[in-house]
Amino acid sequence: MFEKILIANRGEIALRVARACRELGVRTVAVYSVADRDSAVVRLADEAVCIGPPEGRQSYRNAAAIVEAARRTGAEAVHPGYGFLSEDADFAEICAENGLVFIGPRPEVMLALGDKARARALMRDADLPLPPGSLATVGTAARARAVADEIGYPVIIKCAAGGGGRGMTVVWRAEEFGPAYDRTRSAAQAVFGDDRVYVERYLAHARHVEVQVLCDGHGHGVHLGTRDCSVQRRHQKLIEEGPAPGLSTGTLDALAGAALRGALHAGYTGVGTFEFLVDEAEGFSFIEVNCRIQVEHPVTEMITGIDLVHEQLHIAAGVPLRLRQEDVRISGVAVECRVNAEDPDRGFAPAPGRLARFAPPGGPFTRVDTHGYPGYLVGPYYDSLLAKVVVWAPDRDLALGRMRRALHEFDVDGPGVRTTIPFLRRVLDDAGFRRGRYSTGLVDRMLAVADPPAEPSRRPSAVRPAAPVAGKGVPAAPRQGGPAARRGGPVVEGVAAVRRGVPPGTANHPRRTR
Template sequence: MIKKVLIANRGEIALRIVRACNELGIKTLAVYSEADEQSLHVQLADEAICIGPAASNLSYLKADRIIAAAEIADVDAIHPGYGFLAENADFAEQCAQCNIKFIGPGKEAIVNFGDKAKAREMAIKAKVPVIPGSDGTVDNEKEALAVAKKIGYPVIIKAVAGGGGKGMRTAHNAVAFVKEYNNARNEAEKAFGNGAVYLERFLEAPRHIEIQLLGDQYGNVIHLGERDCSVQRRHQKVIEEAPSPFISDDIRKKMGRDAVKLAKSVNYEGAGTVEFLVDGKGDYFFIEMNTRIQVEHGVTEEVTGVDLVKEQLLIASGQKLSYDQKDIKITKHCIECRVCAEDPARNFAPCPGEISLYYSPGGHGVRIDSHCYSGYTIPPYYDSMIAKVMTFGRTRELALDRMDRALGEYLIRGIKTNIPFSRAIIRDPHFRAGKATTKYIEEFLERVPKDIYT
């Protein structure tokens, strides 16, 4: 069994890992930047080491400093959380070379799934449905235009190393395509140091559905149902839920089987998520696989009763999966709203600063994952997400009503947050009817007066 874990992350996910380790009797080492000295994960971990200045490229992204901290503190394993180095294959390899267990899949899986064109090839090889698109990357305008014409407009241009919507552009005709193709390549080069892109047919208003997976070191892989992540703004998820109000039991089983098939084809280890787009007819298409724990993992935990972070730690310790596929039952409905320090009245501009009052909602059927407290200062250097509110119940309607109540109770003073925006969505009849697609927020912002959500 792993005895000591370095947590190579910050914020709510770092705290989540501390809690899971505590319950398993595993010692924890927090690493932190100078801006995060007062963060809860630093205060609650068994040990803490500062690894650099506030900027993430001088601290949380400095693999050598994290490895040095691990060696100084004599840890067995490193949990990368999500973001930062979580999907960095070189970091995973460095850990292995230093005889430190990287809590996640091996380098090969990270490399292959991190390159979206390669991931697409692997899905095709595993006979998992993919969206019609290019065979690999398209490296010049002439070739790209020919492929786009063959696929049929509209097409979406995607960076192979993309994430968070960067290096992604949509073109509805050949004239727009040339401009967007070059925009995507330039943005990808700046963001990831890799300007390679590939093409796919653009699906109008699909659902974004992802399947949660767990795999051990012995070839066993299970899925834990789906999460509906269709409510997005600028390709960033805003609200997630499970099960999806759109997916039938038959589609759920097929998607789950395909996701497991893909993971088994690469001997996948740890937690991972296979993401699909689903059209109005219920046809689904693989888009990518994330080789890490997801922000929204708690939604699956609440509807299945499986502690995904503990499973990661047990798998990394060499244990077999604690569950068989037949053990996984969806017993509840769960909704998650991400709470971000941003101002909806100013086009969702980040709003860092000191929290003068912090009171989180409680009661039956409510879970809050957050590292915030009264007097805590949100630094301006990182992602604006400061909490996740999850509500759950026997039915979707009950989970929604509890979310409305919980968001109304949440008191965060001193900064602006997106809580009023999320509450307006939860109350929106269109969303409550289960009709939200990836175009939902775009349409919501056009039809709902700003004073309702600011």
């Protein structure tokens, strides 16, 4: 096992990785932007290094600053979490060339699976079912339109380099295709630096079901069951549950087997997620691979009892997989709700602010992964995810009841702060959701219905006195009492740039075109 790991991320996932490392006796280095100086992971980590200003490209996406921070602190490996550089094959290669272990798949595997069009071709070779559409990217509007006309509308235009729910446009009628194609390519170039797209048949009433896989570097792998992620808005997930409800045992087994077959065919290592669309007849099609830990990984951990971050660390250290497929047991039902600092009444617009009150729920079989605390400033620079509430129960009805109770308990308030909690409670009360008969169109359907009587996003202040806010007479909580602070450990306030094998002080590593 490693002695020291640098965590190249922020928020609740950085805290999650730091805790796993502490349990395994591994020392940690946190990196943070100026905006995250008072983050919880800075308190918990053994060392902390400031890597730049708030803007992500100058801090958490700054490969040069992260690599130098790892070299200066003596870290042996880098855990990228999710988002930012977690699926950047160039970053994984830079880590390797600087003597650092990237905790994730090999760069060439990540490159192949991260390109959605290449991944389709690779999974076809592994005999995974694909939705009708172009096997490769389409280079011209005429070719793309011909594919769409052949497979029939509606279709979805996808960026080959897309991810995280971005870079997709649904086209319902042929006359809308040309403008949609141009918009998608322009957006792909602007966001991803790559304007290649491909076309698939769009399944309007499909379920979004994913399979967690775990593979070592010795050719062994297991699947850890399914998760349903169909409750989405703008392709961003709000609620996840496992195992996927309402599907036959045969379909669940077929999905899991296909995912593991695809992972082994691709030479995958580490934790990964294979995503599928499942139609009303339980036919399924592969859509993409996420080459990283998922936001919703606690769902799988709750139904299997397997710590996925522990497994990531062991695999990256070269340890053969300690599990066989027969060792994996799926028990009960787990549900996760993402509590975002967003206002559902304003189209889920970000609603940042300082948390005056922040009291997550507790109780039996209830887990909350969060980096929030009273006085924490939810800034405008990053993803709005504030907390993940996860519950487990022996059956789905009890799990949903437990989640309703947990969300009712969650007390969060602050000037300007709104959360998704009221909307999540609406989804839990939806009749189709309760029956386990829902699709990716659920949220759009709910938003199209006349709004119910307003439910406050914040609980009345009479429930609990507001906690004092950091900077208003009390010091910021995360800067006190952590290992680095107690021992006088290094909290470095800046690093120079570094690129492959070049001494600090040089320009950032140039990104290759791929």
